[in-house]
Amino acid sequence: HHSFSMFDNEHQTKVEGTVTKFEWTNPHVYIQLAVADASGKTTNYTVECANPGILNRVGWKFNVVKPGDKLKLVVAPLRDNPTGGGLLHEMVLPDGRVLNNGGFAGAATVHF
Secondary structure, X not given: OOOOOOEOHHHOEEEEEEEEEEEOOOXXXXXXXXXXXXXXXXXXXXXXXXXXXXXXXXXXXXXOOOOOOEEEEXXXXXOOOOOOXXXXXXXXXXXXXXXXXXXXXXXXXXXX
């Protein structure tokens, strides 16, 4: 397994995008997003989440995220590629529900 030192928790950021893939797998759940910048260029963004057991305990289900969903996320970006991915801290679903990533990730320091 790995540490989370690859993520910059001191500079959490907001990311909005459309889900292209949702992987409910061990040891981590992953969300793949298509994120458009100000010019309209779309990039792929990979969001790492806790494992399914932890996420179940904080209110997630295997089908809570679906391809095509538009999500608002607070993430700790990757240190070496801040526009390529991050560690989830908080997620706003299309219906307005807010879910977090469980205790191991810590609280979001910015919010939507």
